[in-house]
Amino acid sequence: MRYSQTIFKTLKQAPKEAETVNHKLLVQAGFVRQLMAGVYTYLPLGHRVLNKISQIVREEMDAIGSQEVLMPMLHPAENWKKTGGWDSIDVLFKLQSRTKKDYALSQSHEEVVTPLAKEFINSAKDLPLSIYHIQWKFRDELRSKSGIMRGREFLMKDMYSWHLNQEDFDKYYQKAKEAYLKVFKRLGLVAKVTEASGGSFTEKVSYEFEVLTDSGEANIMYCDKCDYCVNIDDFKKDSCPKCAEGLLRKATAAEVGNVFDLGQKYSKAFDLKVDGVYPIMGCYGIGISRTMGVIVEKFHDAKGIVWPKSISPFAVHLVGLNGLGEEVYKKLTASDVEVLFDDTDKSAGEKFANADLIGIPVRLVVSEKTGDKIEYKERNSDKIEFLDLEEVIRRLN
Amino acid sequence: MRYSQTIFKTLKQAPKEAETVNHKLLVQAGFVRQLMAGVYTYLPLGHRVLNKISQIVREEMDAIGSQEVLMPMLHPAENWKKTGGWDSIDVLFKLQSRTKKDYALSQSHEEVVTPLAKEFINSAKDLPLSIYHIQWKFRDELRSKSGIMRGREFLMKDMYSWHLNQEDFDKYYQKAKEAYLKVFKRLGLVAKVTEASGGSFTEKVSYEFEVLTDSGEANIMYCDKCDYCVNIDDFKKDSCPKCAEGLLRKATAAEVGNVFDLGQKYSKAFDLKVDGVYPIMGCYGIGISRTMGVIVEKFHDAKGIVWPKSISPFAVHLVGLNGLGEEVYKKLTASDVEVLFDDTDKSAGEKFANADLIGIPVRLVVSEKTGDKIEYKERNSDKIEFLDLEEVIRRLN
Numbered sequence: 001m002r003y004s005q006t007i008f009k010t011l012k013q014a015p016k017e018a019e020t021v022n023h024k025l026l027v028q029a030g031f032v033r034q035l036m037a038g039v040y041t042y043l044p045l046g047h048r049v050l051n052k053i054s055q056i057v058r059e060e061m062d063a064i065g066s067q068e069v070l071m072p073m074l075h076p077a078e079n080w081k082k083t084g085g086w087d088s089i090d091v092l093f094k095l096q097s098r099t100k101k102d103y104a105l106s107q108s109h110e111e112v113v114t115p116l117a118k119e120f121i122n123s124a125k126d127l128p129l130s131i132y133h134i135q136w137k138f139r140d141e142l143r144s145k146s147g148i149m150r151g152r153e154f155l156m157k158d159m160y161s162w163h164l165n166q167e168d169f170d171k172y173y174q175k176a177k178e179a180y181l182k183v184f185k186r187l188g189l190v191a192k193v194t195e196a197s198g199g200s201f202t203e204k205v206s207y208e209f210e211v212l213t214d215s216g217e218a219n220i221m222y223c224d225k226c227d228y229c230v231n232i233d234d235f236k237k238d239s240c241p242k243c244a245e246g247l248l249r250k251a252t253a254a255e256v257g258n259v260f261d262l263g264q265k266y267s268k269a270f271d272l273k274v275d276g277v278y279p280i281m282g283c284y285g286i287g288i289s290r291t292m293g294v295i296v297e298k299f300h301d302a303k304g305i306v307w308p309k310s311i312s313p314f315a316v317h318l319v320g321l322n323g324l325g326e327e328v329y330k331k332l333t334a335s336d337v338e339v340l341f342d343d344t345d346k347s348a349g350e351k352f353a354n355a356d357l358i359g360i361p362v363r364l365v366v367s368e369k370t371g372d373k374i375e376y377k378e379r380n381s382d383k384i385e386f387l388d389l390e391e392v393i394r395r396l397n
Numbered sequence: 398m399r400y401s402q403t404i405f406k407t408l409k410q411a412p413k414e415a416e417t418v419n420h421k422l423l424v425q426a427g428f429v430r431q432l433m434a435g436v437y438t439y440l441p442l443g444h445r446v447l448n449k450i451s452q453i454v455r456e457e458m459d460a461i462g463s464q465e466v467l468m469p470m471l472h473p474a475e476n477w478k479k480t481g482g483w484d485s486i487d488v489l490f491k492l493q494s495r496t497k498k499d500y501a502l503s504q505s506h507e508e509v510v511t512p513l514a515k516e517f518i519n520s521a522k523d524l525p526l527s528i529y530h531i532q533w534k535f536r537d538e539l540r541s542k543s544g545i546m547r548g549r550e551f552l553m554k555d556m557y558s559w560h561l562n563q564e565d566f567d568k569y570y571q572k573a574k575e576a577y578l579k580v581f582k583r584l585g586l587v588a589k590v591t592e593a594s595g596g597s598f599t600e601k602v603s604y605e606f607e608v609l610t611d612s613g614e615a616n617i618m619y620c621d622k623c624d625y626c627v628n629i630d631d632f633k634k635d636s637c638p639k640c641a642e643g644l645l646r647k648a649t650a651a652e653v654g655n656v657f658d659l660g661q662k663y664s665k666a667f668d669l670k671v672d673g674v675y676p677i678m679g680c681y682g683i684g685i686s687r688t689m690g691v692i693v694e695k696f697h698d699a700k701g702i703v704w705p706k707s708i709s710p711f712a713v714h715l716v717g718l719n720g721l722g723e724e725v726y727k728k729l730t731a732s733d734v735e736v737l738f739d740d741t742d743k744s745a746g747e748k749f750a751n752a753d754l755i756g757i758p759v760r761l762v763v764s765e766k767t768g769d770k771i772e773y774k775e776r777n778s779d780k781i782e783f784l785d786l787e788e789v790i791r792r793l794n
Contacts, residue, residue: 007528041513
């Protein structure tokens with residue numbers, strides 16, 4: 001993409017109303033715009049990041065045999081009345097048609113996926129079943145000031161599974177947990193899993209996937225030797241009860257995913273039965289837009305964002321100086337490298353500041369000074385190298 | 398994809414409530430499910446078709462220099478009040494938050510894209526500008542019985558452009574028109590362009606892209622020699638006024654796209670000015686989910702759907718008989734061919750009927766009878782050939 005041809009340029013200053021790092025940097029660097037509190041437009045750079053996160057999540061859900069569908073956002077009230085959510089969920093947006101029909105907006109999709117699954121689950125042979133989609137959700141939040149980390153409209157991957165018994169759910173939960181940890185690893189994050197109460201969804205336990213970050217709202221304790229992790233409010237000891245070797249450390253963390261054991265609540269509400277038994281249902285969420293915000297909170301410095309390679313909007317930020325760079329841009333593009341090419345007539349200083357603000361992992365410079373070589377610098381390093389094009393392409397692949 | 402591992406199987410019968418061919422066939426063949434009138438879930442096959450149509454549209458919009466963003470669906474009432482749409486558009490869904498803030502659901506996106514563009518259009522150098530997105534829309538329709546052809550929730554590509562003057566808009570409209578005709582050609586459709594009144598959007602003319610099909614709601618006349626086409630209500634002659642050679646033929650057609658010359662209406666409403674002038678704005682829509690419905694209306698026979706190659710959910714439908722086909726499935730997949738592999742233990746008759754119903758353009762059969770060869774049959778032909786794997790792969794690429 002030629003930077004001269006996109007209108008969505010960086011700003012000199014972060015917006016005044018922004019209270020969080022992700023809101024400030026994502027707006028200033030030209031990734032998003034706030035339409036109103038908690039509701040955002042994704043500009044070309046931001047849209048690319050959102051798609052890359054979605055694709056990683058999709059690949060890992062496909063890998064554990066879940067089937068991708070796309071469920072709608074406008075739901076008949078009846079479905080939400082059947083489960084009690086219509087009256088009990090305070091963040092549920094409700095609306096009415098001209099003909100006085102009541103609808104809810106998708107706050108989650110249990111109320112749609114359960115009757116859908118009911119049609120297709122005809123015998124025990126059809127279980128276990130896992131379905132997911134990546135779709136926008138709406139929550140009537142009283143306060144929404146955390147940038148894209150807590151939106152009134154937000155993108156989520158939600159997966160649902162059905163099982164003949166608790167043991168089979170537990171087995172699938174282990175598979176899903178591994179898939180989740182792979183997703184977060186591919187996103188450059190270290191996620192810890194804690195147990196928590198299931199809130200309005202279920203009386204059973206739920207599992208939260210937390211990323212250690214200073215800007216998180218959750219207070220957790222995690223073992224420095226094994227994968228043990230708990231919510232701080234639940235736990236007062238300082239040695240690990242699991243491995244008995246490690247010490248528990250306090251940290252703040254941001255939730256990026258969760259799993260709820262829904263038990264038979266929804267199976268019963270929609271009378272989904274197999275051989276006279278209500279299947280155990282699980283729900284597995286990953287906040288796609290939220291995770292994008294968490295990543296910015298975690299990976300930035302005083303100059304701007306530092307995107308992990310796997311979800312950077314482009315693989316390289318090519319800075320052309322003195323009108324140069326055209327040929328390198330074409331060759332990189334022909335080699336299937338995703339390039340953001342700053343071909344504007346701004347000063348070198350401004351272009352470098354922009355590259356740091358936008359945060360693509362590799363910056364290339366072509367100028368009169370670089371001659372036959374290309375200046376190569378990684379966003380999170382000060383080391384500058386002069387490489388030929390082949391070596392650049394080799395490193396990028 | 399292994400058919401045995403997807404739960405979303407075909408039905409013996411079309412749903413009784415379905416009144417249109419697209420609704421009947423898409424449900425029976427396992428592409429969609431109706432949640433309520435005008436609101437659908439896209440099952441794995443349907444989701445793949447929707448993505449393929451979107452990708453073709455995306456490529457052609459990118460090719461004319463439009464920039465892809467993603468705008469939200471929950472809009473502040475203020476924006477709709479500024480343009481008068483809040484009171485004048487009867488299909489606009491309205492809702493209120495717990496704190497009594499009024500919102501509209503995205504019926505279209507002029508009210509969001511205009512203030513967005515305003516931030517980035519700072520001088521005449523920033524024009525012309527073109528932005529698009531592919532996003533869900535909501536319309537409070539009184540009646541919604543045309544399957545996915547007229548949804549209360551539907552997927553649309555909407556593009557918006559801004560121009561210093563009418564001449565520049567007209568120039569861009571010609572570019573967009575060519576792009577639209579390319580899109581419809583790639584989708585296997587022949588689209589005709591008619592002029593119509595712009596409805597609530599504008600007092601200027603608008604252009605409608607119509608596909609000739611028996612199930613369309615529009616009555617048009619088109620020249621049998623040139624590209625002339627009009628709405629029948631506007632025109633009573635029978636020889637072509639454009640080329641003076643052709644005869645006008647009557648036809649019914651379905652609208653799949655439209656272009657509105659919005660004039661200065663939205664620029665004025667949001668005080669978007671360049672050098673003291675309100676830019677001319679254009680709006681260019683393609684109904685993605687609607688087009689999927691139109692394609693089914695146009696391409697089907699008594700046995701089922703006949704997908705155009707470019708948007709078929711899979712390139713081939715591989716039928717394995719007598720437990721065979723596994724090796725061919727693996728080899729095709731390894732050659733990057735998208736395969737739906739019927740590895741179930743149903744009878745040959747049932748499998749063939751399913752393949753015809755689902756409508757993938759090429760059916761392959763591997764059985765004891767086929768030996769070293771593979772039976773190759775196109776969905777819209779009765780010719781059966783026996784080919785080796787290399788020849789099959791060659792034909793599919």
